[in-house]
Amino acid sequence: MAPGGTVHPYARAGDCTLWMRSWTACGDWAGRSKDNDFVSGAFDGALGAVAGPDGGVPAAFRGVDGRVHRTEL
DSSP states (O other): OOOOOOOOOOEETSOOOOEOOOTTTOBBBBOOOTTTSSSSSSSEEEEOOOOTSOOOEEEEETTTTTTTEEEEO
């Protein structure tokens, strides 16, 4: 994702938690950070996300309950 000119790659870890890292305008990688809204086992499969026009990142994912959920990262 690239809202606000900063790149934010997201990745699901082996314990099914969601992590993010930022590529800053200075040309450096910032540290990794865990998204605490995605505790271990909160989602199953891939996460789909887009950079929104307002700088937000709307995302959709399949939960462990088998349902599709929408959230804002």
